[in-house]
Amino acid sequence: MASISHNKRVSIAMTTYNGQKYIEEQLHSLCAQTYPIYEVIVCDDMSEDNTIDVVLGFKDALPLKVIKNKDRQGVVRNFRQAIANCTGDFIACCDQDDIWLPDKLGDSIELILPITGGRPALVYTDLQVIDSKRQIIAESFWTMREIDPSKTTFYSLLFGNTVTGCTMLFNRKMSDEVMKMPDQATMHDHWIACIAYSIGKVRFLKKQTVSYRQHETNVTVNKEVNxxxxxxxxxxxxxxxxxxxxxxxxxxxxxxxxxxxxxxxxxxxxxxxxxxxxxxxxxxxxxxxxxxxxxxxxx
Structure with a gap:
């Protein structure tokens, strides 16, 4: 990663639900970021385990703001709520059970700065896939799923999303558009990708910046696409x-x-x-x- 200025404030939008098993590893990875984090907005969707206690254990290590939902919101509404509470110049979406590699934010900021302007801007990256014990299943999610981001278009996205939300970083113009996202949207990252590829600007990085965990409650990458x-x-x-x-x-x-x-x-x-x-x-x-x-x- 090239040396870049740290004057851009980056907010983390994180949603949680019964995530105590893995969330501590994710929070440690946020602490290890080489680019400073301005704030971490955690919206908890009525967890029934000790997720909140684990999160609050990092109150001295991370600039946390924790919002406890009084009614179940679901993934789309909860992410929209987390994004609505972010006040930084840029916003990164964060899942509770992944692990960010140290240069994740720095690489993303460097990538987005040239396209930031009056339009919604989005950057995203490749991932590595790990199991519940952090063993690597696939070095490249894109290779595993036979995804070539250079061929992604607005039309191809309509058939199905290939832009993984946990690698996304976007500007304030994009967050304004996210506020228009209806509750009935299939998934927040799919909706955001469609915005970027239709009325916005988008760049991708062929580098793994996140260890994307596959486990018993996450079936999105259960099988290789072959x-x-x-x-x-x-x-x-x-x-x-x-x-x-x-x-x-x-x-x-x-x-x-x-x-x-x-x-x-x-x-x-x-x-x-x-x-x-x-x-x-x-x-x-x-x-x-x-x-x-x-x-x-x-x-």
Missing amino acids: FKNRAANLWSMINNGFGDFLSSQLNQAKLFDRIYQGILNEDNAGDLKRFINCEKLSPMFRKLMYHYMLRQQRD
Whole structure:
């Protein structure tokens, strides 16, 4: 990491729920950041374990502000609340069970400064995947999931998110847009990525800055994406019916259209309408379109 000024205030937006098992390791990794942290906003969604006690144990080591929800918010609303309480120049999203590598914030700040201006700006990075005992499962999440970020577009994101929230850092203009995110959004990081790739600016770093923990309550990276697994998933869908394939993505796209239809440029507005029109197709044809998009991303 090049030497950069530390005059930009960075807020950490962290949400917690029953995270006592791993959160101490994450908090230690925040303490070890080479770039100073301005504040850590922790929004706890009614944890039933000792998560809050563990967090408060770091009150002398980190600039903490802890918010205890009185009603269950869920992931999307809780992250939006955490972001709303951040006051720094830049905001980084933080999961309770990962581990940040020491230069995570510094690398991200260096990456975002050239694109920060009057538009929402976002940077994100690769990750390494670890298990519950911190053993490395995959050196590169992008390689494991066959993700090529140079081929990511607004249209490809509509089919499914490839921008991992725990690596995100964005500016105040983006946080203003996040406040418009509806409760019905599929996931906060997917919504933020769509904003960045449609009306904002975005950069990515082909470097692992986070150890992304896979464990019994986190199934997002349970299996490598390879031909065998994709074929097994497809065969399962054929046998069990395709159901409402892409329905959650379509619902989110319609929400996005409702908010941004008058702001998107002609190309992005057209892509959004084209994707929403997939709803008229049978779920099987949606699945075929999805696999075509995967090939386009990986070829």
